[in-house]
Amino acid sequence: MAEAIRLNKYLADAGVCSRREADRLIEEGKVLVDGVVAAMGTKVEPGQEVICDGKKVGEKEESVFLIVNKPKGIVCTTSDKDHAPNIVDFINYPKRVYPVGRLDKDSEGLLLMTNEGDIVNKILRGGNDHEKEYSVAVNKPVTEEFLKQMRAGVYIEDLDVTTKPCRAWQTGSHTFHIVLTQGLNRQIRRMCRALDYHVMNLKRLRIMNIKLGHLERGQYRELFLDEVESLRKMLAGSTNLPKSEQMKLDAEKKAAEKAKRVETEKKTVKKPAEKPVQKKPEAFKAGNKVYRTVPKFYPKPEEK
Secondary structure (H helix, E strand, O other): OOOOEEHHHHHHHOOOOOHHHHHHHHHOOOEEEOOEEOOOOOEEOOOOOEEEOOEEOOOOOOOOEEEEEEOOOOEOOOOOOOOOOEHHHHHOOOOOOEEOOOOOOOOEEEEEEEOOHHHHHHHHOHHHOOOEEEEEEEOOOOOHHHHHHHHHOOEEOOOOEEOOOOEEEEOOOOEEEEEEOOOOOOHHHHHHHHOOOOEEEEEEEEEOOEEOOOOOOOOEEEOOHHHHHHHHHHOOOOOOOOHHHHHHHHHHHHHHHHHHHHHHHHHHOOOOOOOOOOOOOOOEEEOOEEEOOOOOOOOOOOOO
């Protein structure tokens, strides 16, 4: 019998949206399970009817992967709080797709869109260390000291976190490239601001093996088959679990491995060889005396 799974994973597996987006839709009361408004943490069993945002959720659709060159002024969320056109409506793709991560409203460049929820989580989890490359223009000359601090990690006060070490190199007097394996909200802008720089233009050029290339601003294309295959290979060892769940699984795995190793060592440890029991010599007579053990020196028999 198939097990029940969490609703956000069910929606992601069905290609509806990412787990994060699913959580948002659930919180907003837009997901029904058997006609009842679902709550966070709801589990779905085989045969139950799930309706998301007014549409029935069916079997998983054929995978779709798109590269979009997002212009400035477009947001990557379907929420209307920004009062700006969102990327889903902007490209108007015939199948339901959603962005892998976000580019803020004032940023442009490469945006990967798909209908595979698990792929989204595997790419975005900071612990998986997948690279994202950006071109950045700032308001004053780029110095080696500035780049050195960016590479080492910058403390962001409002998030109370120090960014992970990264790669960065100068490309012009006021421009540089940076490669991150982390995805904090408005991370590059915050890092620059902490070092008294202001970002004038921010453009994403690459996500892992997927490059923006010469795609025109506002246009999109489907990934080539070899790009998809390469992407899947790079994600093969990645987790799509939240950090807390992954840490718990890693701890359990290490404990199991340690227990197995200890058990194996117990079986292979050799017992110390037992010393052979020395037999005491039988009593013998030397002269007029009878000895029960062998003396170091035998007394000389008396001469008759």
